[in-house]
Amino acid sequence: MTLSNVVVVGASAAGLTAAETLRREGFTGRLTVIGDERHPPYDRPPLSKQVLSGEWAPDRLALRPPAVLDDLEAEWRLGSRAVGLDVSTRNVELADGDPVPFDGLVVATGVRPKRLPFGHDLDGVHVLRGIEDALALRDALAATPRVVVVGAGFLGAEAAAVARELGCAVTLVDPLSAPMVRQLGADIAGRVARLHVENGVDVRCGTGVVGFAGERGRLVGVALDDGAELPAEVVLVAIGSVPAVEWLRGSGLPLGDGLLCDEYCEAAPGIVGAGDVASWMHPDHGRMRVEHRMNATEQGAAAVRTLLGRRVPFAPVPYFWTDQYDVKIQAYGRTSGAADFTVVEGNLDEGPFAGVHSEGGRIASAVAWNMPRQARALRAKVVERASWPAHQDS
Ligand SMILES: Cc1cc2nc3c(=O)[nH]c(=O)nc-3n(C[C@H](O)[C@H](O)[C@H](O)COP(=O)(O)OP(=O)(O)OC[C@H]3O[C@@H](n4cnc5c(N)ncnc54)[C@H](O)[C@@H]3O)c2cc1C
Secondary structure, X not given: OOOOEEEEEOOOHHHHHHHHHHHHOOOOOEEEEEEOOOOOOEOOHHHHOHHHHOOOOHHHHEOOOHHHHHHOXXXXXXXXXXXXXXXXXXXXXXXXXXXXXXXXXXXXXXXXXXXXXXXXXXXXXXXXXXXXHHHHHHHHHOOOOEEEEXXXXXXXXXXXXXXXXXXXXXXXXXXXXXXXXXXXHHHHHHHHHHHHHHOOOEEEEOOOEEEEXXXXXXXXXXXXXXXXXXXXXXXXXXXXXXXOOHHHOOOOOOEEOEEEOOOOOEEEOOEEEOHHHEEEEEOOOXXXXXXXXXXXXXXXXXXXXXXXXXOOOOOOOOEEEEEEOOEEEEEEEOOOOOOEEEEEEEOOOOOOEEEEXXXXXXXXXXXXXXXXXXXXXXXXXXXXXXXXXXXXXX
């Protein structure tokens, strides 16, 4: 079927790439981009880094200048929330207007922060996903409060580092054994824990938060399940996220941990998913959903090619990076806590290093700590799924 009217829901990294790819690949029909934030597409990774630290004003986050967006000849419906989808009549229902018809649909609605079942009504309790969240947290940190970061994944660990650099007293709490252990495995996570301790963070792993104390609507403390009570004026809840699929409930589209797509990123005929919201069948790794910036771009392009009938299985090498203090960690492939990690250059205990995780005699992923050149070189080994140890090749 030749498409004449494509709607993209979600005006961020994945949605923007989808719109740009459509035009680049020759789509001349009607194009509508719907986004519930009032901002044109902007980049989220700096929110927990340069924006939180005050180094960047939010206007540096724009993913494209206005003139480039104009050139797309799309109708931008910003500040407008999709609340339903009628697959049979092919309409997106909006909270604030008439249904928007489509013949091709890109679902790129990302994720929303997961919340604790208590305490979010208190002043001083924050989450971090969008510009407004980052500015509110930045302003709160300016008074150098006592800060508890709940959740030591990459977002929590980055925010803890920035808060520390701003002079706050910071406690980083997670029920798992070390920061970022799920993403990086135990060996590297131990090094991340030490990095935070050396920078003055009170790292409390292996313990969870059971409640917040408030006085007159303001946070004053945090209770942990080991009985500890931490005085605090600011909490960041960074315990993960939930795919933004609430508007798709009842539509008949397959939902699980996100919008369930096949290996071409298709959820139903003419309906594709991209970015953080999309769970798809990776030809090598099986079903996965990736919440990283590079994937949003790559999948936005791949999903649209499926819409246009140029179907190629989406089989990226997952990539993410994180910046904490003066350290950049880069990871390629499917890092797994169960895999063995071997350092190929540098030293895991101090200074930069790079190495690989191996599973079943093959390289599964590569991680570099302040070694960007080596990270790129090891990526090639991840792509090949090279034998490991290397001498098995000969
Ligand atoms: C603070 C922070 C730091 C990060 N740092 C890194 C990093 O260092 N490295 C890395 O690899 N990745 C990082 N990421 C992850 C990266 O930013 C995401 O993977 C990327 O933004 C995903 O893009 P997306 O377009 O799929 O989703 P999103 O960027 O979440 O965009 C989805 C958009 O859809 C909108 N939307 C949702 N529901 C609806 C609806 N019903 N109707 C209309 N619009 C809707 C949302 O409001 C949002 O604007 C970070 C993320 C955050 C929040």
